[in-house]
Amino acid sequence: MKNFKSIFVMLTISMGLMSCSSEEIFTPEDTTNKLLENYTVKRDASGAYSLDYNLADNAEVSLSKDKRSNSNDFYLYSSDNQSKKSFKEALAIQDNSLRVGFTDTETGKKSSIMIIDDKISYSNRNADEDFLNEYSISSNGDGTYDLDFKVADDVTVEFIYNDDLQTYEVHLEDGVNSQSEYLKTFVKEEGVDLKIDFVNHYVGTTSREENVAMVERKPRSIIND
Numbered sequence: 001m002k003n004f005k006s007i008f009v010m011l012t013i014s015m016g017l018m019s020c021s022s023e024e025i026f027t028p029e030d031t032t033n034k035l036l037e038n039y040t041v042k043r044d045a046s047g048a049y050s051l052d053y054n055l056a057d058n059a060e061v062s063l064s065k066d067k068r069s070n071s072n073d074f075y076l077y078s079s080d081n082q083s084k085k086s087f088k089e090a091l092a093i094q095d096n097s098l099r100v101g102f103t104d105t106e107t108g109k110k111s112s113i114m115i116i117d118d119k120i121s122y123s124n125r126n127a128d129e130d131f132l133n134e135y136s137i138s139s140n141g142d143g144t145y146d147l148d149f150k151v152a153d154d155v156t157v158e159f160i161y162n163d164d165l166q167t168y169e170v171h172l173e174d175g176v177n178s179q180s181e182y183l184k185t186f187v188k189e190e191g192v193d194l195k196i197d198f199v200n201h202y203v204g205t206t207s208r209e210e211n212v213a214m215v216e217r218k219p220r221s222i223i224n225d
Helices: 002-025
Strands: 036-043 049-055 059-066 071-078 086-091 097-104 110-116 132-139 144-151 155-162 167-174 181-187 194-205 211-224
Touching: 036 097, 036 110, 049 059, 049 071, 049 097, 110 132, 132 194, 132 211, 144 167
Parallel strands: 071 097, 167 194
Antiparallel strands: 036 049, 036 132, 049 086, 059 071, 097 110, 110 211, 132 144, 144 181, 155 167, 194 211
């Protein structure tokens, strides 16, 4: 009889543990489908910015623009009538910045990217003066981001993490280099902004026509979620 009671107690405990384990694995948060699959913000060789993004099969989107802050906010909704998954939007730098934000209305999750860059005058632009030809930043939808970029001929590239600024830096300057295309993946820490700066090193001249070393941070990116 005592053995039977012991076996019954052990079975009860085991079933309870299995139940707790099941609750930990199958939580509502884990089973929620993401409405936004991925996105890419790109600056092409002409200096024009654009956004490409892809939605899940059950999602639709609406766009709200704020001209004062140059913010492009995309609101994602669940829908059974989706007719399109891939989208492209033209973006423009205004007052040296632009912002793209996504809000998942089902989960309340928000994410955004801020770009700080010069507004390029296409008629006066001299591409030969730029170290950076084109670049893009892509969200892979899993907390990782790809930086894909191309530099001009004979431009050296160095990747550095600046602890003081908590910023990933891509240093560009004149030098002998046979490589022109680069791809680097960053892992974003939850709750912490991911900052990526291109740092341009070049020689400028003073009013007395003296050569001086100069540093310019552009473009700069701040990713938040």
